[in-house]
Amino acid sequence: xxxxxxxxxxxxxxxxxxxxxxxxxxxxxxxxxxxxxxxxxxxxxxxxxxxxxxxxxxxxxxxxxxxxxxxxxxxxxxxxxxxxxxxxxxxxxxxxxxxxxxxxxxxxxxxxxxxxxxxxxxxxxxxxxxxxxxxxxxxxxxxxxxxxxxxxxxxxxxxxxxxxxxxxxxxxxxxxxxxxxxxxxxxxxxxxxxxxxxxxxxxxxxxxxxxxxxxxxxxxxxxxxxxxxxxxxxxxxxxxxxxxxxxxxxxxxxxxxxxxxxxxxxxxxxxxxxxxxxxxxxxxxxxxxxxxxxxxxxxxxxxxxxx
Amino acid sequence: xxxxxxxxxxxxxxxxxxxxxxxxxxxxxxxxxxxxxxxxxxxxxxxxxxxxxxxxxxxxxxxxxxxxxxxxxxxxxxxxxxxxxxxxxxxxxxxxxxxxxxxxxxxxxxxxxxxxxxxxxxxxxxxxxxxxxxxxxxxxxxxxxxxxxxxxxxxxxxxxxxxxxxxxxxxxxxxxxxxxxxxxxxxxxxxxxxxxxxxxxxxxxxxxxxxxxxxxxxxxxxxxxxxxxxxxxxxxxxxxxxxxxxxxxxxxxxxxxxxxxxxxxxxxxxxxxxxxxxxxxxxxxxxxxxxxxxxxxxxxxxxxxxxxxxxxxxxxxxxxxxxxxxxxxxxxxxxxxxxxxxxxxxxxxxxxxxxxxxxxxxxxxxxxxxxxxxxxxxxxxxxxxxxxxxxxxxxxxxxxxxxxxxxxxxxxxxxxxxxxxxxxxxxxxxxxxxxxxxxxxxxxxxxxxxxxxxxxxxxxxxxxxxxxxxxxxxxxxxxxxxxxxxxxxxxxxxxxxxxxxxxxxxxxxxxxxxxxxxxxxxxxxxxxxxxxxxxxxxxxxxxxxxxxxxxxxxxxxxxxxxxxxxxxxxxxxxxxxxxxxxxxxxxxxxxxxxxxxxxxxxxxxxxxxxxxxxxxxxxxxxxxxxxxxxxxxxxxxxxxxxxxxxxxxxxxxxxxxxxxxxxxxxxxxxxx
Numbered sequence: 001x002x003x004x005x006x007x008x009x010x011x012x013x014x015x016x017x018x019x020x021x022x023x024x025x026x027x028x029x030x031x032x033x034x035x036x037x038x039x040x041x042x043x044x045x046x047x048x049x050x051x052x053x054x055x056x057x058x059x060x061x062x063x064x065x066x067x068x069x070x071x072x073x074x075x076x077x078x079x080x081x082x083x084x085x086x087x088x089x090x091x092x093x094x095x096x097x098x099x100x101x102x103x104x105x106x107x108x109x110x111x112x113x114x115x116x117x118x119x120x121x122x123x124x125x126x127x128x129x130x131x132x133x134x135x136x137x138x139x140x141x142x143x144x145x146x147x148x149x150x151x152x153x154x155x156x157x158x159x160x161x162x163x164x165x166x167x168x169x170x171x172x173x174x175x176x177x178x179x180x181x182x183x184x185x186x187x188x189x190x191x192x193x194x195x196x197x198x199x200x201x202x203x204x205x206x207x208x209x210x211x212x213x214x215x216x217x218x219x220x221x222x223x224x225x226x227x228x229x230x231x232x233x234x235x236x237x238x239x240x241x242x243x244x245x246x247x248x249x250x251x252x253x254x255x256x257x258x259x260x261x262x263x264x265x266x267x268x269x270x271x272x273x274x275x276x277x278x279x280x281x282x283x284x285x286x287x288x289x290x291x292x293x294x295x296x297x298x299x300x301x302x303x304x305x306x307x
Numbered sequence: 308x309x310x311x312x313x314x315x316x317x318x319x320x321x322x323x324x325x326x327x328x329x330x331x332x333x334x335x336x337x338x339x340x341x342x343x344x345x346x347x348x349x350x351x352x353x354x355x356x357x358x359x360x361x362x363x364x365x366x367x368x369x370x371x372x373x374x375x376x377x378x379x380x381x382x383x384x385x386x387x388x389x390x391x392x393x394x395x396x397x398x399x400x401x402x403x404x405x406x407x408x409x410x411x412x413x414x415x416x417x418x419x420x421x422x423x424x425x426x427x428x429x430x431x432x433x434x435x436x437x438x439x440x441x442x443x444x445x446x447x448x449x450x451x452x453x454x455x456x457x458x459x460x461x462x463x464x465x466x467x468x469x470x471x472x473x474x475x476x477x478x479x480x481x482x483x484x485x486x487x488x489x490x491x492x493x494x495x496x497x498x499x500x501x502x503x504x505x506x507x508x509x510x511x512x513x514x515x516x517x518x519x520x521x522x523x524x525x526x527x528x529x530x531x532x533x534x535x536x537x538x539x540x541x542x543x544x545x546x547x548x549x550x551x552x553x554x555x556x557x558x559x560x561x562x563x564x565x566x567x568x569x570x571x572x573x574x575x576x577x578x579x580x581x582x583x584x585x586x587x588x589x590x591x592x593x594x595x596x597x598x599x600x601x602x603x604x605x606x607x608x609x610x611x612x613x614x615x616x617x618x619x620x621x622x623x624x625x626x627x628x629x630x631x632x633x634x635x636x637x638x639x640x641x642x643x644x645x646x647x648x649x650x651x652x653x654x655x656x657x658x659x660x661x662x663x664x665x666x667x668x669x670x671x672x673x674x675x676x677x678x679x680x681x682x683x684x685x686x687x688x689x690x691x692x693x694x695x696x697x698x699x700x701x702x703x704x705x706x707x708x709x710x711x712x713x714x715x716x717x718x719x720x721x722x723x724x725x726x727x728x729x730x731x732x733x734x735x736x737x738x739x740x741x742x743x744x745x746x747x748x749x750x751x752x753x754x755x756x757x758x759x760x761x762x763x764x765x766x767x768x769x770x771x772x773x774x775x776x777x778x779x780x781x782x783x784x785x786x787x788x789x790x791x792x793x794x795x796x797x798x799x800x801x802x803x804x805x806x807x808x809x810x811x812x813x814x815x816x817x818x819x820x821x822x823x824x825x826x827x828x829x830x831x832x833x834x835x836x837x838x839x840x841x842x843x844x845x846x847x848x849x850x851x852x853x854x855x856x857x858x859x860x861x862x863x864x865x866x867x868x869x870x871x872x873x874x875x876x877x878x879x880x881x882x883x884x885x886x887x888x889x890x891x892x893x894x895x896x897x898x899x900x901x902x903x904x905x906x907x908x909x910x911x912x913x914x915x916x917x918x919x920x921x922x923x924x925x926x927x928x929x930x931x932x933x934x935x936x937x938x939x940x941x942x943x944x945x946x947x948x949x950x951x952x953x954x955x956x957x958x959x960x961x962x963x964x965x966x967x968x969x970x971x972x973x974x975x976x977x978x979x
Contacts, residue, residue, distance in 0.1 A: 087631070089624050103446035107462060109319055123493060125613045127606040129555055130357075132322030134441070145443045145459070147320060152617030153586050153604070161443055161460070173446045173453065190613070192620060283652075 021120065022201030023185050023210060027073060029119040030097050030179070034071035037111070039099065042072040047259060048266040051076055052098030052178055053137065056258055061100065062142075062165045063297060064304040065172045068102045073181070077266065079273035082222035085215045088193035089182070092221055093214065097179035104161055104175030112149075112159065112177055121188055126151050135160045141167030141294050144176070156183045166297025182210070225273040234274070238267040238285070245292045254299045261292035308470070312348075312364040312422075313504045314430065315465040315488055319358070321458050323554025325440055326355045329458075330520060332438055337362050340432050344425055345371040345417065354518045356557050358492065361518065362433075363504045367468070371420045380404075380411040423468060427475035427484075430464065434479055447481035455479035463488065470503050490514025491557050493608050515558040524553045530561040531589055531603045538563065540591040540599050548583055555587070556607040563591070564619055566600040570626040573633060576701045577691065581625045584697060588622070632690040636702075637709050639689075645681060647688035654768070657753045658808060660684050666804035667745040670797050672790065679719035679742050682707060686720075700724040726776050729835055733779060737786045744780045744788050745797075747773040748820075752801045755819050756812025774827035781857040782831075794821070795854045821853035828857060832864050842868035845978045867977040875935030876976075882938035883972050883979070885945045886965045892951070910948060911964060914940050918967050921975075930975060941968055 035041050045055040052058060052074035061068045074096045082092030101108060109130070117123060130147040135158065137143075146160035158178040162170050182194040189198055195211030202208070241264035248257035268285045271277050277285060321329070334353040341348055341364065349366035380393040383406060390411060394401060397413050405412040434455050442456040454460070457480065464484045466473040472486035487498045488507070495514035501507040508518055517523040528549060531542045552559070570578065575598045582588040582602050589603035604610070604618055636644075648661035657663075667680045686692045686703035695702070704721025712720075715738050722739030723746055725731055734740040750773050761770050780788050789797070798820050805812050813819070829847060832838045846864035847855075870876050917937050924930045944950075950965065952958040973979040 087628065090628070103448060104460070105448075124608075125611045126617070127608050127610070127614050128493065129607055130320035131555065132320075132324070145441065152614045152621070153588075154617060154621040161445060163443055171453070173444060186620075187617060190616070 020201035021189055021198065023181070023197050023199045025201055026119050026185055026188065027097070027181065030115060031071070033115045033118040034099055037069070039069040039071040039101075042070050044072060044074045045262075047262055048077045049074065049262055050078055050265070050269065052096045053142075053176065054262055054265075055098065056255055058098060058100050058176060059142070059165065059297070060255070060258060060300050062102060062162050062170065062174050062176075063168070063301050066102075066304070067172065068100065068174070071097070071099045074098050077269070079221075079225035079269045082218070082225050082273070084222040085195065085211075085218040088195065089186070091182075091194065091214075091218050092225055093218060094194075095181040097181055099177040099179075100174055101177075102174035103172045108175045108177070109159070112157070116184075119184075119188070121184065126187070127153075130159070131155075133158070141165065141290075141297060146175075151184075151187055154183055154187075156180050156187070166294060166301060168297070168301060185210075225270060226275075229270050229274055231271065231274055231276050234267045234271050238264050238271070241267065242288060242292060245296070249295055249299055252299070252303070254296055254303065257299070258293075258296040261289065261296055264292060265289045308365070308503045308505060310366050310368065310469050311467075311503055312362075312367045312426070313465065313467045313501075313507060314362045314433075315507070316360045316434075316457075316461055317358055317463045317465070317488060318360070318457060318461045319459040321355070321357055321360070321554070322441075323357070323551045325458060326357075326520070326554040327550060329353075329360060329437075329439070330355050333360055333362060333433075336436055336438070337364070337433055340429055340436070341367070343376075344420075344429060345373065346422060346425070347372060355520055356516060356518065356523075357554055358557065359488070359516075361507075367422060369422050369469070371417070371422065371425065373416065373419055375414045376417050377405075378413050378415045380413060383409050383411060423473060426466065426468060426473050427477065430466065430475070430477055430484070431479055434461075434477070450478070450481050454481065465501070465507075467501065467503060490516055491607075494558065517558060520553065523556075523559060524549055527553060527556075527559045527561065527605055530559070531605075534561060534563050535591050535601075535603065538591075538601065540593065540601060541596075542603060543579075543590045543592055545583060545589065548587060548589065552587055552605040556605060558607065560606045560609050562604055562606075562610045562615065564588075564602050564604060564615060564622075566602060566626070567623060568600060570623075570630060571598075571600050573626065573629055574701075574705045576698055576705070577629050577633070577695060578626070580695050580698055581629060582622065585625055586618075586622055588618075628694065629691065632694055636689045636691050637706060640710055641682045641685040641703070641706055641712075644688045645685040648684055651687055654753065656757050657805075657810060660687060662808050663746075663749055665808070666749050666801055667742070669804040670745050670748075670800050671741075673738075675713065675715050675719070675738050676741060678712070679716045679723070679738055680745065682712070682716070683720045683723050683742055683746070726779050728772060729775060729779075733784050740780055740784050740786050740788050741790075744777060747777050747780075748797055749801055751777065751823070752798055752812070752816060752820055753805060753810075755823055756802065756805065756816040757810075758813060760819075760823070770823070771827060774824055775831060777824065778828050778831050778857060782828075782861045793854050794824075818853070825853055828860065832861060836861070836865070838864045838868045839871055842866075842871055849973075849977070849979050863977045870931065870976050870978075873931060875932070875938070878935050878942070879938045879972060879976055880978065882941040882945075883969065886941060886968055889945060889950050890962060890965055890969070910940075910944055911961065914944060914968075915964055918964070918971060921971060934971065934975060937968065937971070941965070 031041050042057050049055060052072070055072070055074055057070045057072065061070070076094055076096055077092060079092050081090055083090050085091070105111065113123060113128070129150045131150050133148040134145045135143065142162065142165045144160040144162040146158070148155040149157040149159055157180065160176045162174045162176060164170060182197060185197045186192070186194065191197055195209060195215055197210040198207060199210055199213050200206070200208045241260045245257045245260035245264065248260060268289060272282065330353050334351045337353070338351045341351065347368040348364050350364070352363050354361040378397065381389040393411065393413070394404070397415055399413050403413055405414070434457060437457070439456070439458040442458050444453040444456055445460045447454050461480045461482060464477055464482050465486065465488045466475070466484035467486055473484050475484045477484065487500045489496065489498055490511060491514055499510050499514055501510055511518050517526065535542045566578070578598060579590050582590050591599045591601045591603065593599050602622070606614070645664070648664060649659045651660040653660050653663045664680060664684055668677060671677050671680045683703060686699060686706060689702060689706070691702050692699050700721050700723060704717050707717035707720050715736060718736045719738035719742050722734035722736060723742040725734045725739070725743060734743055750768070751770060754768050754770055759768060759770070795817065798817050802812055802816055825847065829843050832843045833840050842864045845867055846860050849863065850860065914937065917933070917940065921930060921933055924933060948961065950958070950961040952961060969979065
């Protein structure tokens with residue numbers, strides 16, 4: 001199980017490297033690690049999602065028995081979590097690093113720890129723990145078991161063995177590893193706030209922090225999400241996306257249909273942040289998104305079986 | 308050690324909350340399996356930590372004894388050929404077939420087998436049958452199939468018997484057993500070869516794994532207490548948290564940290580929850596039990612300053628959020644929050660929380676009660692409760708104090724979720740107990756009224772718990788929660804309140820609530836108070852309607868229960884039964900030979916005297932014995948005397964006497 005000597009290799013590698021501790025380097029290193037492992041390095045899904053799980057490279061690819069290894073950065077939008085850039089570590093927009101390994105290889109935990117070592121994370125000075133946290137996304141009919149990985153009391157990664165997607169048991173069990181990039185960076189750079197993360201690794205007047213790059217975005221989007229977004233437009237869009245999803249499924253265009261579902265979900269999240277969705281309505285919207293997602297997953301599975 | 312079996316299943320991290328039960332379940336399951344295979348052994352013990360489940364069997368004989376094993380054959384509906392084939396393959400005849408669940412079975416005598424050959428099958432059986440509360444499967448790439456269910460993927464299996472490694476392929480999880488294990492994930496990642504359990508235990512200890520679960524728990528506790536003591540502090544004992552952190556580490560390290568002073572203005576409940584529930588840190592108090600600005604952390608590796616900064620940072624982040632919520636929330640009044648309750652659904656068919664509050668209002672009485680009901684659910688719309696849901700009630704109480712509600716109202720708000728179950732404390736205040744009762748009764752009336760009843764293990768709205776809490780409020784509270792009204796009045800008033808809100812409950816709701824509560828009262832008395840079933844039944848059946856005083860019923864049941872155990876109780880019961888039978892009949896038996904009338908009158912006089920004497924007996928045990936004696940006399944009288952005498956005067960005298968006996972038993976023994 002243990003890759004003999006792997007620990008030493010990575011730690012010495014990092015010492016040799018004249019590394020610059022920056023947000024962007026951390027991402028480069030992760031990309032390199034997972035590319036070397038054999039993942040296809042993809043790019044973010046170019047529509048608003050709440051988590052890397054919603055990328056079709058996770059959801060749809062997790063269905064069926066086709067093998068699939070992929071990794072990518074995914075910007076995530078959670079309108080409710082906006083704090084007008086006033087909270088040091090809560091934002092409505094943040095980055096996940098998403099890895100999907102299907103099937104889960106032997107000992108993915110050690111592989112994950114190696115990936116941390118590869119980005120220069122000194123494991124011996126941190127308390128890393130695997131704390132039970134099962135994951136469930138009823139709207140995708142998805143469920144899995146796993147852990148949240150704690151570093152010194154902070155959750156830095158979600159680690160999940162999918163057991164079911166689209167209401168169907170996985171015949172080849174994938175593991176999904178979702179890194180919280182800002183949180184890991186705050187540990188590596190020993191800063192207190194996400195906004196203080198050194199983004200480009202410069203220490204001179206060309207230095208750019210996370211705040212320099214994204215603070216204004218965060219402020220303006222908090223205002224948009226909570227105070228200004230057009231409710232009528234969002235309501236209309238939700239209905240449009242829902243209709244389009246059905247129509248596309250009828251044409252057996254599953255990936256475009258799935259995209260409508262993702263978009264509808266974001267509209268719903270915005271409406272929720274605007275505070276116009278009562279609890280009863282909330283359940284209704286969620287059930288509509290769930291129905292869309294389920295239909296897409298089912299159609300995808302049917303397509304795979306007939307192939 | 309000779310003839311010792313050591314089995315270690317090393318897996319990815321086992322959830323903390325499963326570990327303690329797995330300790331017991333695994334050894335009993337393993338014992339059961341060993342017995343099924345007809346093995347001889349002295350003992351089975353188990354050990355558990357976050358990554359390993361270990362079983363040790365002492366003196367496991369090298370050969371099994373002779374046992375019979377049931378072998379499943381074809382379905383009953385299978386073609387004749389299949390069945391004869393099954394029989395001939397096992398050298399049996401048709402008369403040997405056993406039919407069960409649509410299959411034929413045969414009892415096959417197993418010859419004595421070598422244990423080393425059986426061990427792989429025993430391991431397979433154990434893995435397949437081990438009952439984890441939640442388990443998973445993973446993909447075995449070499450075998451192109453899914454694994455058996457286990458709590459998390461298994462990474463290696465160590466198996467040693469009689470000091471020699473067992474080399475076997477465990478197919479269901481795709482693993483070859485071996486003679487080495489691994490120590491602490493971070494402090495000792497290299498493989499360790501072991502020869503038997505003693506060697507294993509020593510080497511694990513050297514490699515930073517404390518195998519003994521209880522020792523690990525007390526090591527954590529002792530270290531926390533020690534470090535706190537040096538600072539003049541107490542650790543707030545939290546058994547659940549202690550168990551949780553025990554299951555998260557293989558080698559515990561402890562350190563005490565400091566909370567920034569700015570957060571100490573937050574309510575203690577918020578601080579405690581953030582520390583204990585969210586961060587799994589222990590809280591500490593000063594000797595006067597006031598929360599101190601310190602916390603205890605338990606880690607799996609030695610704590611560096613860097614690490615400590617991280618732990619501080621995450622706690623600070625949580626507390627700054629809490630501080631932000633506290634400030635935002637206390638800018639708004641509880642009344643304003645209460646208005647937002649119309650956005651929170653209580654139950655799909657029963658409207659919102661605001662409507663629940665309105666209904667509770669219909670049974671509230673005093674000024675304080677009205678005020679407490681109006682505000683008791685308000686905290687559900689606060690930011691603090693949405694972040695810390697476990698603090699519902701507590702936050703309402705704190706905010707009520709902030710806005711200068713009366714002490715009684717604030718307390719009632721905080722207490723109205725109590726008791727939360729069978730062993731939780733009851734509300735301290737009368738108003739708190741009343742509001743709690745209104746809340747739970749409303750839930751029960753509404754849900755039973757729309758036909759939602761618990762069945763088997765399904766009780767999604769926890770109605771059994773609501774009923775239990777109502778029963779405890781009525782039986783165990785020092786207060787008379789019902790006041791001047793009876794239970795039916797409350798139920799009916801709530802039903803009417805539902806109907807005013809346009810919710811029509813089923814027409815038999817009153818009866819079904821009574822029936823449900825009575826049913827749960829019986830369960831409470833037998834299962835929780837351990838009162839004999841018979842006593843509970845006779846206590847409850849002694850009331851002629853559902854609407855009886857639960858407290859009296861409980862006292863009565865307890866009393867009967869204490870009587871039941873006494874010698875002579877059955878005599879009293881028998882006499883009462885006979886008497887009630889005779890009183891109930893219009894006419895008695897006519898075949899009596901009442902030749903000696905004087906003898907009979909002496910008989911009845913004697914009985915009358917004894918019954919009358921009872922009034923003067925104060926000592927309980929003496930009275931009981933007297934009643935037993937009287938019961939014997941009554942039984943004799945029933946045999947010898949024609950109670951329904953032809954002479955109307957004698958008849959009424961006799962019946963009067965027997966009725967006196969019934970009353971005597973009813974008031975002193977409690978049965979009727």
